[in-house]
Amino acid sequence: MPDGTQKKPSRIQQRNRHLILDAALDVFSAHGYRGATLDQIAEAAGLSKPNILYYFSGKEEIHVTLLSQLMETWLDPLVEMDADGDPMTELLGYVNRKLDMARDLPRQSRLFAGEILQGAPRMHPHLMADLKPLFDEKCSVIQGWVDAGKLAPVDPGHLIFSIWSTTQHYADFDAQVRVLSSGDTMDGARKHLNTLFERLLAP
Amino acid sequence: MPDGTQKKPSRIQQRNRHLILDAALDVFSAHGYRGATLDQIAEAAGLSKPNILYYFSGKEEIHVTLLSQLMETWLDPLVEMDADGDPMTELLGYVNRKLDMARDLPRQSRLFAGEILQGAPRMHPHLMADLKPLFDEKCSVIQGWVDAGKLAPVDPGHLIFSIWSTTQHYADFDAQVRVLSSGDTMDGARKHLNTLFERLLAP
C-alpha cells in the first residue's frame, strides 16, 4: 500500500488518487454517502475496486478526504471578506463569489449539503474547528460595520445564513430550479440577489 | 394483502399504515432513500419487516407515498397566497408560513430537500404536474402586483426561490445552524427575514 508517511507520492499515485476523488465526488454528490457504492466509484474512475482500496483504506476515508478538501474551498470566499474594505462592496462581493461557486462547483455544493442534511455525522468536528471560529469572527466584523452606521441594522449571523441559502439554492436545488425556470437562470439570479442584499443593507 | 381497490381500510390498517409512514419519514429524512433500510423502518414502527411489506409493496412505494403526501402540505402555503389581498401582507404572510413549516415539519423539509438534491428521481413528475403550474400562476400574480406599482420591481421566480431557500435553510441545514448559533434561532430568523423581504419589496 502507498505509505502515507512518505514524502514523495509517485506520479502514478497522484494521478490515481485524483481520479478516484473526482469520480467519488460525482458519485457521492449524486447519491449521498450511503447511496454511493465502491463499484460505482471504481467504474467512474476507470479503476478496479481492489485498486481503489489500494489508494484509500475504505469508502469512509474517501468521503472524509473529499469533505476535508471541500472545507477549504468552501471557507475561502468568506475569508476574503475584508474588515477594512467598504462594507457594501465586501458583502456584495461575498454574495457574488458564493454565486460563482454555486455555478462552477455544484457537485461540491451538493456534497456539502447532503452531509449537513443528514446531521453532519462526518463533518461535525470540522464545522466546530474551522467554520465556527471564522463565522464568529466575520459576525463581529459585520456587527462592527453596523455599529459604525455603515450598514442598516442587521443580525450578522442570519445575514450570513441568508447569503448561504440563497446562493447555494441554485446548486443544491438545481433539479427543481430547472423544472421551474427557463434559460438564463444564473444571470437573473445574480441581478436579483444583488438587489436583495443591497436593499437590505443600505443604511 | 390489503386490497387497495377496496373502500374501507380497517381500523388496524389505518393505524399500521400511519405507523409505518411516520417511522419511514423519520428514517428517510435522516438517512436518505438509499441510506434507509426496511429493518430500520420496521423497528421504528414497532412492526416486523414482513409485516411492513404486507401493507406496502416495497421500499419504493413507501417513499413515493410519503413524497405524494408531502406535495400537498408543501404547496398549501403558496396556494393560500391571495391575488386580491395586499401584496406586502400576502408575501410576508407566505414567508412566515414557510418559516412555521421549517420549524414544525423539519423532517418533511429534509425529505423533500434530499429528494431534490439527488435530482428528484422519484418526484420529477410531481414537480411538473403540481408545482410548476402553481409556481407559474403565482409568478403572474406577483408580476401583476409589480406592474401595478404595489411592489418594488422584482423577478417573481427568483423572489420565490429566495423565500424557499431562506426559510427552509433553518430545517435543512439545522445541523450547521445549531453549531453556529445559540438559543433563540427561530425568533431571530423571523425578525431578520421579515426585514429582508420588507426592504426588498417596499415600492
Added chain:
DNA sequence: TCACTTTTTGACCAATTGGTAAAGACACGA
C-alpha cells in the same frame, strides 16, 4: 539484463438488504 518495488487484478468473503413463502395467530359474524 536483473533484482526489487510499486501497482493491478481475479477470486473470494461475510454481512447486509430487499423481498418471499407459508404456516400460524387473531378477529368476528353466524
Added chain:
DNA sequence: TCGTGTCTTTACCAATTGGTCAAAAAGTGA
C-alpha cells in the same frame, strides 16, 4: 363454537456491498 378472512411471524432467499488476499504485472534503477 366454528369457519372465514385479516393480520403476523418464522424461516428463508438471492443479490448487493464493503472489503481481503495472494499472485501476477508493470515499472524502475543499476
